[in-house]
Amino acid sequence: MYLPLSVFKILRSLGMRERESPGEFWFLNREAVVKAINARFPPTAFQCFETQIRWRTPIGQDAEKAVRQYINTQQAVNSSAINAAWAQSHQPIHQLTFILDFTNFSFVSGGQRYTLNDLQELYPNPKVQPHANLSGIDLSGIRINHCVIRNVSLANANLDGSSLGGLHLENTFLTGASLRNARLGQLRFTNSSFAEVDISGAFLNAVQLDDHCIPGEFTFSEVKLGSRLDHTTAYVDLPSLNLV
Known part of the structure; x- marks a missing residue:
């Protein structure tokens, strides 16, 4: 289960403003958040959601974007090497x-x-x-x-x-x-x-x-x-x- 909309509804009910970072709000109000999440979801859900919500902080968003770029760059390099090897020898590497x-x-x-x-x-x-x-x-x-x-x-x-x-x-x-x-x-x-x-x-x-x-x-x-x-x-x- 990946951060259902009901999680963000809970954060808004606790006072999160419209343009406020969900991740920052979560960690600044963690005591209230854990009580609200545990009242709605199974006991294991809080840790799962907390693992996910860190990527909704400003630094987490920057990290996530960089991870995507890193993967895409590595994939482009790999594809170029595969194509170059095939063009040279007509044998798949x-x-x-x-x-x-x-x-x-x-x-x-x-x-x-x-x-x-x-x-x-x-x-x-x-x-x-x-x-x-x-x-x-x-x-x-x-x-x-x-x-x-x-x-x-x-x-x-x-x-x-x-x-x-x-x-x-x-x-x-x-x-x-x-x-x-x-x-x-x-x-x-x-x-x-x-x-x-x-x-x-x-x-x-x-x-x-x-x-x-x-x-x-x-x-x-x-x-x-x-x-x-x-x-x-x-x-x-x-x-x-x-x-x-």
């Missing part, structure tokens, strides 16, 4: 030699440079080490193809409408992420988690799922399955499925 991680990533906000670790230390959210903490980020509609995603936490992130293809996820966690109406193709997982994700309306093709990356459950409805999906590991061997 191994696309998974490209690594997408955030080891050297930084961004500027208010004239000062920050890392993702700096950002996570600013707010009372769960800390993620040594992974890049993108937990709760809104990357809806993002396109990521033909690479290894390594050492990244995308727990509770918004990836609705995204296109993820030809990826190997290593030590990368999408626990609780929303991938509604996403296109997911040729995904492999190593020491990674796809647990409790929402793939309602998504298209899946050649996605390798098993009890290691989904130890619990995930939510889906009206999922379209490509012809190369491994039905055995994806649907028979999973411990539980939550149909909605």
Whole structure:
């Protein structure tokens, strides 16, 4: 569940003004917010929403924009290298030699440079080490193809409408992420988690799922399955499925 409108209604009921930053208001009034959220939602929801709302602060917005630009730039570089190799030898290079991680990533906000670790230390959210903490980020509609995603936490992130293809996820966690109406193709997982994700309306093709990356459950409805999906590991061997 990614920051439903009812969360913002609660913030407005607590006094948030029309043009006020929802993230800043949340953390400045955290004691009142936690009481109001817990009165409306299950106990685990507050931590989830707090992970997401930090991206609605001014510095979080700058970080989110920079993350999108970084991913898009890396994808452009990878595509150019693939095309150049093909033009030279007419042989496809191994696309998974490209690594997408955030080891050297930084961004500027208010004239000062920050890392993702700096950002996570600013707010009372769960800390993620040594992974890049993108937990709760809104990357809806993002396109990521033909690479290894390594050492990244995308727990509770918004990836609705995204296109993820030809990826190997290593030590990368999408626990609780929303991938509604996403296109997911040729995904492999190593020491990674796809647990409790929402793939309602998504298209899946050649996605390798098993009890290691989904130890619990995930939510889906009206999922379209490509012809190369491994039905055995994806649907028979999973411990539980939550149909909605």
